[in-house]
Amino acid sequence: MSASALPQERRVVTAVPGPKSIELQARRAAAVAQGVGSTLPVFASRADGGVIEDVDGNRFIDFGSGIAVTTVGASAEAVVRRASAQLADFTHTCFMVTPYEGYVAVAEALAELTPGDHAKKSALFNSGAEAVENAVKIARAYTKRQAVVVFDHGYHGRTNLTMALTAKNMPYKHGFGPFAPEVYRVPVAYGYRWPTGAENAGPEAAAQAIDQIVKQVGAENVAAIIIEPVLGEGGFIEPAKGFLPAIREFATENGIVFVADEIQSGFCRTGQWFACEDEGIVPDLITTAKGIAGGLPLAAVTGRAEIMDAAHAGGLGGTYGGNPVACAAALGAIETMKELDLNARARQIEELMKARLAAMAEKFDAIGDIRGRGGMIAIELVKDRTTKEPDAQLAAAVAKACHNEGVLVLTCGTYGNVLRFLPPLVIGDELLNEGLDVLEQAFGAV
Known part of the structure; x- marks a missing residue:
């Protein structure tokens, strides 16, 4: 190829x-x-x-792609061409000071490519952990609730909040606490290890997870449910069929923001633009990074316009978020993904x-x-x-x-x-x- x-x-x-x-x-x-x-x-x-x-x-x-980052290869022609051109024009102004077109173009591409035909907006960051952390901020601002629900075997990053969201102690959390509060972990439909067999994992795990949320947290207190549609660090676990739709439905019924963490599984990695498309899941918010920019640091939260707009002006951002060279690289990566199917x-x-x-x-x-x-x-x-x-x-x-x-x-x-x-x-x-x-x-x- x-x-x-x-x-x-x-x-x-x-x-x-x-x-x-x-x-x-x-x-x-x-x-x-x-x-x-x-x-x-x-x-x-x-x-x-x-x-x-x-x-x-x-x-x-x-067989590693820099952990699912260099999906288009580590020096793809369109990525190098576009990033080099941007590098010659300017490396940085800070989008929060004087904006530039590349950031807007990436947000437009994300609105086009992510699941669902509702009005969407994006905010750009530097890393997957930052994207997840900002998704939580946005969900809390929108719902005026605090609790966040995550799953067994999930991985969401290495910052303090995302360590709390991550399931595995060693090496991600060991010795680094205390962790952020109001994070609750529930079972996931891990078919291979489900006690009653893979064929029962979807409905049984969903029932257990929902039961725990209702009894231990209270659905009305939950701002966001965050899940990787294919769990990455946890072992490339595909939740058994029926699990994600049941959790998505529960979120909708209870006004909970459903966040698909597609940082490792997004951008053609699973044979679709995003892994949640497999069971027709349309998330409220989707977090992306890794494969988005052909190896340059870039991440995004994309979602329903009314949810994305819930945070006050100045509440989201960061000095390097949506760096112009990284945005140019992302447009090159997306061009390559489309061109080579x-x-x-x-x-x-x-x-x-x-x-x-x-x-x-x-x-x-x-x-x-x-x-x-x-x-x-x-x-x-x-x-x-x-x-x-x-x-x-x-x-x-x-x-x-x-x-x-x-x-x-x-x-x-x-x-x-x-x-x-x-x-x-x-x-x-x-x-x-x-x-x-x-x-x-x-x-x-x-």
Whole structure:
């Protein structure tokens, strides 16, 4: 798919990491805070299409996309062209001081692309966590209520409020409290681990969640319900069918703002512009970031005009929010997504990957579940298919074996036992298959 200047091939010419990366790692250890980790300590020098090249000349097949960010590749022509042109004009004025057209154009594009045909408005920020935090502010301003409901296995960011919204303690919350109040967590329809079976998960989890909200919080006190239509860090969990529509309906009936956190799942990642479209969910507010701007920092809250307008003038903003270069990059990313029909491409990737992973599951009992949509696919690894005991050690070992052979894969999941695959949607079939060959060999070796 990619007409990249970087050769689209896997190449391992040194140990992983190589000597130059090891040298840079020593500099990093002296200068960068330890709390900032890295999955694979090789230092990138170039990246595009489905490949990342490191300073030692190794080329890795990219199954991570910078955590679902470089959907259009890491140096897409339209992104580079538009961002470069903007860079030459001006880097910043602050939209809250003297506005510029790029911000408005991104807001218009978001109104066009997000679900629902109601009047919409947007506000732009820098990161996914900021978008979620501002969605909460907007929902509270609109409803004059305080409580926020989130779900088991959910991930929403690393700021104080979004740590409270996030389910997983380690590494996101451990030692960083106290957290923001008025946050309530309820069950989610995790089909693979639902006690009475996946087929019952949707209605049963929805009933449990609603029952807890009504009894423990009071529906009339809830400002917002926030959910990822496919739960990302939690393990690429697709809520069982029927769960999201039931929660959406409950929100509507009780005047609660329904927020779809599409930060990891949005912008063609699941084979649709947004993952909530799968069951026809129209959220009141939708948060986006990651894939929105081809690698530049940008995030947005988009939603019903009357809700978005609830905050007083000056109540929303931030110095860099909707930076002009990032806005130009976003318009380039959206242009690329449309031009290459990356929704269709994501569906092709799903078909290819799921077929290969299903064949692997027949060979390796450790693969307990294959799930996800589009270019957002995962396998959950277990010690035993009957007990479904999570095998985080195996996930780490397989990932490391892949890294050593030049394939970048990421792990995730509440139990740390999920291998997730987020290839750039411009990756070619040949690279995709080769990466899966390496994965299969890694399972065999480990």
